[in-house]
Amino acid sequence: MATGREIAELCGVSVATVSRVFNQPETVNDETRERVLRVARELDYQPNESARALSTKQSTMIGLVWDTDHRRPGWRHPYLQDLLIGLKSALSAHGYHLLMLATSGDSREVGASLADPVGYVNMTRRHHLGGLVLIDSGSDAEAFETFAQSGVPCVALDVAIAGPKATYVTSDNAAGAASAVRHLARLGHSRIATITGPPGNQPAEARISGYHKAMRESGLRLRDDYVVAGDFYRASGTAAMQRLLALDEPPTAVFAASDEMAVGALLAARAAGLRIPEDLALVGFDDIEIASVVDPALTTVAQDKPGFGVAAAKAIMAMITGADREEPVILPTQLVVRDSCGS
Amino acid sequence: MATGREIAELCGVSVATVSRVFNQPETVNDETRERVLRVARELDYQPNESARALSTKQSTMIGLVWDTDHRRPGWRHPYLQDLLIGLKSALSAHGYHLLMLATSGDSREVGASLADPVGYVNMTRRHHLGGLVLIDSGSDAEAFETFAQSGVPCVALDVAIAGPKATYVTSDNAAGAASAVRHLARLGHSRIATITGPPGNQPAEARISGYHKAMRESGLRLRDDYVVAGDFYRASGTAAMQRLLALDEPPTAVFAASDEMAVGALLAARAAGLRIPEDLALVGFDDIEIASVVDPALTTVAQDKPGFGVAAAKAIMAMITGADREEPVILPTQLVVRDSCGS
DNA sequence: CTGAAAGCGCTTACAG
DNA sequence: CTGAAAGCGCTTACAG
Numbered sequence: 001m002a003t004g005r006e007i008a009e010l011c012g013v014s015v016a017t018v019s020r021v022f023n024q025p026e027t028v029n030d031e032t033r034e035r036v037l038r039v040a041r042e043l044d045y046q047p048n049e050s051a052r053a054l055s056t057k058q059s060t061m062i063g064l065v066w067d068t069d070h071r072r073p074g075w076r077h078p079y080l081q082d083l084l085i086g087l088k089s090a091l092s093a094h095g096y097h098l099l100m101l102a103t104s105g106d107s108r109e110v111g112a113s114l115a116d117p118v119g120y121v122n123m124t125r126r127h128h129l130g131g132l133v134l135i136d137s138g139s140d141a142e143a144f145e146t147f148a149q150s151g152v153p154c155v156a157l158d159v160a161i162a163g164p165k166a167t168y169v170t171s172d173n174a175a176g177a178a179s180a181v182r183h184l185a186r187l188g189h190s191r192i193a194t195i196t197g198p199p200g201n202q203p204a205e206a207r208i209s210g211y212h213k214a215m216r217e218s219g220l221r222l223r224d225d226y227v228v229a230g231d232f233y234r235a236s237g238t239a240a241m242q243r244l245l246a247l248d249e250p251p252t253a254v255f256a257a258s259d260e261m262a263v264g265a266l267l268a269a270r271a272a273g274l275r276i277p278e279d280l281a282l283v284g285f286d287d288i289e290i291a292s293v294v295d296p297a298l299t300t301v302a303q304d305k306p307g308f309g310v311a312a313a314k315a316i317m318a319m320i321t322g323a324d325r326e327e328p329v330i331l332p333t334q335l336v337v338r339d340s341c342g343s
Numbered sequence: 344m345a346t347g348r349e350i351a352e353l354c355g356v357s358v359a360t361v362s363r364v365f366n367q368p369e370t371v372n373d374e375t376r377e378r379v380l381r382v383a384r385e386l387d388y389q390p391n392e393s394a395r396a397l398s399t400k401q402s403t404m405i406g407l408v409w410d411t412d413h414r415r416p417g418w419r420h421p422y423l424q425d426l427l428i429g430l431k432s433a434l435s436a437h438g439y440h441l442l443m444l445a446t447s448g449d450s451r452e453v454g455a456s457l458a459d460p461v462g463y464v465n466m467t468r469r470h471h472l473g474g475l476v477l478i479d480s481g482s483d484a485e486a487f488e489t490f491a492q493s494g495v496p497c498v499a500l501d502v503a504i505a506g507p508k509a510t511y512v513t514s515d516n517a518a519g520a521a522s523a524v525r526h527l528a529r530l531g532h533s534r535i536a537t538i539t540g541p542p543g544n545q546p547a548e549a550r551i552s553g554y555h556k557a558m559r560e561s562g563l564r565l566r567d568d569y570v571v572a573g574d575f576y577r578a579s580g581t582a583a584m585q586r587l588l589a590l591d592e593p594p595t596a597v598f599a600a601s602d603e604m605a606v607g608a609l610l611a612a613r614a615a616g617l618r619i620p621e622d623l624a625l626v627g628f629d630d631i632e633i634a635s636v637v638d639p640a641l642t643t644v645a646q647d648k649p650g651f652g653v654a655a656a657k658a659i660m661a662m663i664t665g666a667d668r669e670e671p672v673i674l675p676t677q678l679v680v681r682d683s684c685g686s
Numbered sequence: 687c688t689g690a691a692a693g694c695g696c697t698t699a700c701a702g
Numbered sequence: 703c704t705g706a707a708a709g710c711g712c713t714t715a716c717a718g
Binding site for chain 2: 710711712713714
């Protein structure tokens, strides 16, 4: 590995000049600059990022906080892949890399295990990370407070946080849910139930309020027995559907707050001998891959998956370069009409 | 941020001793060690990783090479998420983090854009990465040669590479395919076709050879018109199925080399008025989530998804700590019998 | 068991 | 426009 010093010697300049060529090229004489650049290329010079970070006290990395190995082992972010792609590309455009922070502690290390928020914050300091992107893995909301207060730039996905350098991005869940319910109402349904996400989860709550709003606006009666709680996973959708079907007056349409639960509901309905959409109209939320392949294909509220990553990257970069607390980003959703609710 | 020097002063020892406490604790006097440890804890000391890496010439990060933004925009690794989880956990256990290398070049930087292999290798040097995990994103095979020859420890997923410090992990694709075909044969089918992956793709080729082997062993006739090429994606499965159905003597069973293509085939068969499994038996490969939710649920050859990550991590760690070229890891597969092929 | 010293490779005021 | 010097915070022989 060639170093700046070698280049300096070969060019007959000082290492300071070599450094300037790469960091403030405009301040160095054209001729000198070209010479340095040429030699650098010949030696395949790669600046040592550790030295750079040590000296500047900042790295070109953003940390990703994503707990994988505790609680809800089956949990899977509904569109992690799209999100990562968006995030990585947007970050790349700014020359930043994405560091997936280790999660299980290396007990030899100072400080607590990485599974806890302070562990992550510590890692952020050790590596001089530019910021943190937080993926909610269920019930991390309060841990996220720690991040938000730590002062390091961070943006959370799907959970509202606030702090000196903290913000979040989420879908317009209320509007999305409302559009789904309104669509059902327009199709003539009046007995519209909803299967919700877990209590306490913010997108889940917002979707419930969207459901309420659209029901009211459509002049439909809200009844408690038409709101049954799930946990976003498939099995809970099945269970919820069974409860709805057991009602004296079962709904003719169901809005499930996730595609997974919609699929679960679909399975339950099918098992009960109902035809979809003839006997029961169904709408989901997310527009994950499954939605389009299930039979009948699921009408659903699509989230802007790559948009999450892009917005997160943008917010992080803004905060790194000064901004003090970005406005939260609320991404629009889109109703994708397929076959599961008739038309 | 407290530094080692501050601790040293507070404890009345040298920074060398502080350093030893964390790196070779056994070499320092018990009492001194405890004192340093206590003060370190009080100050919430976090060793500066940049300084550490600069001094030791190695970081605690492994790079992930995963090209996302060129070619095949729709391409998605069939189980990236499970793979990442396995990889991250296994790496964490060794105290390593996973760095998702930026992919689009920051043109201000020396050297070529990151989209090319040398860009990645350069980044590896700059950051003193311990090694590289390579995810094949389609036609990167030859670029992977560059990595393999570079001397940095690397393990590729699903593409065979060899080099001073290179190895790979892949499923036993031939055996997996053979088990699927054998199962079909045992069910009484003799007209068994296959929809293959893209030519040149190693897992695809291996699955074809497994198909051949099982056909021969089952005493079934191999015919060219029963082998039609796809590209692992859904649409190609549909197209391939249509071609098979147009044959004078269409197959009664189809082994698709990916679940996505199997779903595509299923759609085509259904559109043609065939019942599954009555009129056509279908087996896929991968066992992605869709397989179990499609109707009828897909019989498929499951890959050990987290196993990929774990094996990759293990191989990387072995190579970092000395080993010169690990043996390739061939993961067993498992036939998951569901409804799409009768029983 | 411990300290002084050199070194890792860069950046950044400060002079000139 | 350029160089000398100090500094970033750690690790590691080398003495003692």
